[in-house]
Amino acid sequence: MCLVYPNSYFVGMSNLGFQAVYHILNSLDYVVCERVFLPDAGDIREFDRTNTCLFSLESQRPLAEFDIIAFSISFEEDYLNILKIFDFAKIPFLSSERNKAKPLIMAGGVAVTLNPEPIADFFDLFAVGEGEEFIPEFLDAFRTAYHKARTKQGLLQALIAAAGVYIPSFYHISYQGNLIKEFKPANGSPEKIKSRKVKNLNAFPTPASNILTNETNFRNTYLLEVERGCGRGCRFCAAGFVYLPPRERGLQSLKDEVLEGMAATKKIGFVGAAVSEYSGLKPLCKTVIENAGELTLSSIRLDALDQDNLQLFKNGGYKTMTIAPEAGSERLRDVINKRISEKDIIMSTSLISKAGIQKLKLYFIIGLPTETIEDIETIVNLVLKIKTAMHGGLITVSINPFIPKPFTPFQWCGYEDMESLKNKMDIIKKGLKIEKGIKLSFLSLRQGYIQTLLSVGDRRVGKILLSAYAKGWKGALKNAAADADFYANRPRGFSEILPWDFIDTVIKKEYLLEEYERALKAQTTPPCNVGKCVRCGVCDI
Ligand code: SF4
Secondary structure, eight states: OEEEESSOHHHHTTOHHHHHHHHHHHHSTTOOOEEEEOOOHHHHHHHHHHTOOOBOTTTOOBGGGSSEEEEEOOOGGGHHHHHHHHHHTTOOSSGGGOOSSSSEEEEESHHHHHOOGGGGGGOSEEEOBOHHHHHHHHHHHHHHHHHHOSSHHHHHHHHTTSTTEEOGGGEEEEEETTEEEEEEEOTTOOSSEEOBOOSOGGGSOOOBOOSOOSSSSSTTEEEEEOEEOOTTOOTTOHHHHHTOSOEEOOHHHHHHHHHHHHTTOSEEEEESTTGGGOTTHHHHHHHHHHTTOEEEESOOOGGGOOHHHHHHHHHTTOOEEEEEEESSSHHHHHHTTOOOOHHHHHHHHHHHHHTTOOEEEEEEEESOTTOOHHHHHHHHHHHHHHHHHHTSSEEEEEEEEOOOOTTSTTTTOOOOOHHHHHHHHHHHHHHHTTOTTEEEEEOOHHHHHHHHHHHHOOTTHHHHHHHHHHHOHHHHHHHTHHHHHHHHTSOOOTTSOOTTTTEEOSOOHHHHHHHHHHHHTTOOOOOOOTTTOOSSSOOOO
16 A cells, blocks of 8 residues: 655654554555655656656655555645646546556545545545544455456445445536535445544554654654544534544553653654643643653643643743634634633733743634624734733734634635735734734635635536646636635535535534524533533434
């Protein structure tokens, strides 16, 4: 097998999910798994000059010669890179143009678990959901099928029954105008594809970075997953909903893992959608600090910042604290179910400052449902209040446009008109630009628009992607402006068939709609109460 990350080595090896899958695959005694990354610009010129096909890192075998090519896809921004990789490997883009059973080209990862449709035409098969149980089961089915099947069609047919497998060519889609009229399974395919979820994380080894390198965002850091899923229910957050229910790993085994990692490096990184919610966070951090290690946490919720935790983070080498109020006004924070008051934010900021941490990074989203200009002005006011509470130091304010994501209560929303977003950006720039000690950064609005198109688009978006690969996004969007706006800007109707409706994440669609309606009334919803709650449908108790 070849495991492909559709971005550079640096980005791919920063991804714990990619590293974990690589490890699982190579731990199977009948699998040899190698890796391919998107070549760097200099290497691409060399590939072109020498007319060389893209090859694997480990044995320099051409990509097209593997039995299975499996892409690990976390971000929609990497979709164009998939086409680049096909191109460099001299593999036809469309699954329908590849007739041989070998290589089978498949993809998994959170982006395709949310909505694989924009790239459906390029892949033979998708793996939907979490990998731990899926991978050995699927490869077992593949081994049997591969030796028997004479054609690619026969191979795919034999894999239909594997839980979590989605074969896009076995579904026929008809349209009424621009809307999906019918999403019809053929060849005996299931109507819904159940997204795989691991019930007991502790039954599987902790995903950890088994390869340490300087060439990642987390230089020589031993990353390990402490929990999966977040029960806070922020209504814009796909990672929060898709990984429900929140699941923790056992403290003792994590402590052992930490010590094992520390034999190789002093830097330990805890990964998860809600790391600061982990019930054993304090003793786990202490294990790192007592062994003179350095700590990184992939996410820290503002309400976890008490004096004790901050001291631990400081002792663990934290110099910058990142917090995400997301919205300026309390009303809008209730709309998104952030459930954090301005008083909490200011109090946490004072504690950060008192703990001697001098750098703060703040995340805000603009273009959220029901947002007004007043909400934008409160971002400016809130940042100024935070600055006062920090008593000096440096504050970086990162502003990102809201991108609607499948399987969230905001999946029906559109991306805000770019003129309106620009106006909102200008208000923030004007309000904060002369402030010393405040640095502003914005995600490009066009990039946000493209990400929306690729997040919520249907199978026809594949054509826009092909055109973007040939001419660049500017040319592609010029030619397909009306279609692209249809996907990106338009609020979707509640009775519409959504492109990702065929995936069963077990979260009830009615629950998402209920949450959306509560959002419009600025009503908050309490966090998950695992073991006592069945409201979203994920926990079967
Ligand atoms: S059923 Fe309740 S506890 Fe379980 S994931 Fe859904 S909201 Fe959370």
